[in-house]
Amino acid sequence: MIQVGFILSIVATVIATFPTTLVYQSPTGLFLENIAVRPCSKLLLTSALSPALHMLDPSSANTTFDEVYSFPNASALFGIIEYQPDVYAVVTANAQSILQTHRVNPGSIAIWRVDFRLKTPIVTPIAGIPQSTLINGLSSVPGHPDLVLAADSGLGAVYEITMSTGAVRIAIQDAAMAPGAPAPALGINGLHIHGSALYFTNSQQGTFARIPIAVQSKGVSKAGAVLVLSTVEPPGLPHRYDDFTFDADGRAWVTAHPGALTLLYPLTNGTWAQENAAGDPEGSYAVFMEPTSATFGRGVNKKILYVTTEGGQVVSVDASGK
Ligand SMILES: *[C@@H]1O[C@H](CO)[C@@H](O)[C@H](O)[C@H]1NC(C)=O
Ligand SMILES: *[C@@H]1O[C@H](CO)[C@@H](O)[C@H](O)[C@H]1NC(C)=O
Numbered sequence: 001m002i003q004v005g006f007i008l009s010i011v012a013t014v015i016a017t018f019p020t021t022l023v024y025q026s027p028t029g030l031f032l033e034n035i036a037v038r039p040c041s042k043l044l045l046t047s048a049l050s051p052a053l054h055m056l057d058p059s060s061a062n063t064t065f066d067e068v069y070s071f072p073n074a075s076a077l078f079g080i081i082e083y084q085p086d087v088y089a090v091v092t093a094n095a096q097s098i099l100q101t102h103r104v105n106p107g108s109i110a111i112w113r114v115d116f117r118l119k120t121p122i123v124t125p126i127a128g129i130p131q132s133t134l135i136n137g138l139s140s141v142p143g144h145p146d147l148v149l150a151a152d153s154g155l156g157a158v159y160e161i162t163m164s165t166g167a168v169r170i171a172i173q174d175a176a177m178a179p180g181a182p183a184p185a186l187g188i189n190g191l192h193i194h195g196s197a198l199y200f201t202n203s204q205q206g207t208f209a210r211i212p213i214a215v216q217s218k219g220v221s222k223a224g225a226v227l228v229l230s231t232v233e234p235p236g237l238p239h240r241y242d243d244f245t246f247d248a249d250g251r252a253w254v255t256a257h258p259g260a261l262t263l264l265y266p267l268t269n270g271t272w273a274q275e276n277a278a279g280d281p282e283g284s285y286a287v288f289m290e291p292t293s294a295t296f297g298r299g300v301n302k303k304i305l306y307v308t309t310e311g312g313q314v315v316s317v318d319a320s321g322k
């Protein structure tokens, strides 16, 4: 009886709600960490196991994974975000034991600007964050094109980086962003501003949460208490939320380890619901092998989500159906 119930639940959950297509599979299974979509629709991809930023054209019949730039003194790239048109912030670090420790080598984190507005990208170091043990996701700050927010998964905090000056300060630190036990776990992972709030995932705590923020001349600050909107399903490791993106309707598409994409959306009474959008929340790699980040395409692809995975996949999800 138990076995039959188990099989039925697996069958029920592997049926993808939204159609998926494998856009690219790294032949070496290179761990893909984060993604940005350029105005020209090409994808920029980071890897936690490579110092190189790669570019991929998802609409090409024979998609190639092209190195754009290899960062010096780094073994890993983490978050990437477009903070001005075709200008990106990228997190780099030396992190040879990242898979075992979830931490980078002490003092090795840097934030770089990658400017694609000219034919040859201009790459500039902006700031170090030597006190951090892991900077994970990045967010732009709408209306403030000089600011970038960075999630510190070890400290449980959000840094604000002024990209023109390299000034770095802790903007928000909160227990809801902290990793908790057992160390060294990942606390706050993805973060994105939507409306007048900062939304974030906490991998160890299994939560998707929101904190109201204010952006004034002194920068970003908290303007209220954290509200947890959703908890990963099924609960407990290895199930954990990773990075996410918002759609035009204010719904969040959240990558969920080991193998799913979860759609989170507000109900009319203000609480949030979740449903499986693609893949298998129970854990098989039917569609995604440890999904890490998601973002929407541009132009004709604006309802296509691109999802990266630790297994070296770029998977597109056709989100136009609902
Ligand atoms: C794609 O690449 C394969 C292998 O190199 C080749 O056989 C095929 O013709 C290519 N297809 C297109 C559309 O270029
Ligand atoms: C490389 O990074 C280390 C910290 O990981 C730092 O001590 C060293 O100065 C850096 N070297 C260069 C050339 O930037």
Ligand SMILES: *[C@@H]1O[C@H](CO)[C@@H](O)[C@H](O)[C@H]1NC(C)=O
Pocket: 267, 269, 270, 271
């Ligand atoms: C909000 O609405 C949902 C769906 O109708 C319901 O399940 C939930 O209990 C409601 N929550 C509150 C706090 O009213």
